[in-house]
Amino acid sequence: MDLIWTSVALVLMFAGLIGCIVPLLPGPPLSYLGLLVLQLREEPPFTLSFMLVWLGVVVVVQILDYVLPVIATKKFGGTRYGVWGSALGLIAGFWLGPAGIIVGPFVGALVGEMLYAGNTNVAIRAALGLFLGFLFSTVLKLVTCALMIWYVASALWKS
Numbered sequence: 001m002d003l004i005w006t007s008v009a010l011v012l013m014f015a016g017l018i019g020c021i022v023p024l025l026p027g028p029p030l031s032y033l034g035l036l037v038l039q040l041r042e043e044p045p046f047t048l049s050f051m052l053v054w055l056g057v058v059v060v061v062q063i064l065d066y067v068l069p070v071i072a073t074k075k076f077g078g079t080r081y082g083v084w085g086s087a088l089g090l091i092a093g094f095w096l097g098p099a100g101i102i103v104g105p106f107v108g109a110l111v112g113e114m115l116y117a118g119n120t121n122v123a124i125r126a127a128l129g130l131f132l133g134f135l136f137s138t139v140l141k142l143v144t145c146a147l148m149i150w151y152v153a154s155a156l157w158k159s
Helices: 002-019 027-038 048-075 080-094 098-116 120-158
Strands: none
Touching: 002 027, 002 120, 027 048, 027 120, 048 080, 048 120, 080 098, 080 120, 098 120
8 A cells, every 4th residue: 555655645746846837736735745645654754743844835835936926026116917917928828838838927927017008128127027036936836846855755765
């Protein structure tokens, strides 16, 4: 039975890693679910305090994933039109592969700000802020999931 729990946990962990990049797939929560599934083994590899700390980390990272791009956009002079444009750009860019996921939010924010303000310099600055916030939150999610995978690999190596 341990082999089944370990296999399911590893699938969830790597799905979480993919979810850090693919929109609409919650990366860190999926990886955390992998940690939880691993706890179903005969000898759970993690303590309750470890699991609670990681639950807190995942909650904070998920909140930051939504908040950081908005904060960065506003810091760079953007509006909600840029944020909405970025969200639509992300959805449109998803169909264009990895480059679309990176370029889509930037172009969407730029178009949204251009429609609202009509000022190219303001629109570029706001789109850049949103892009930096999006990039930082994505890296934060990737690091979080990679660390969880490292802990799982470490726990499996010891057993």
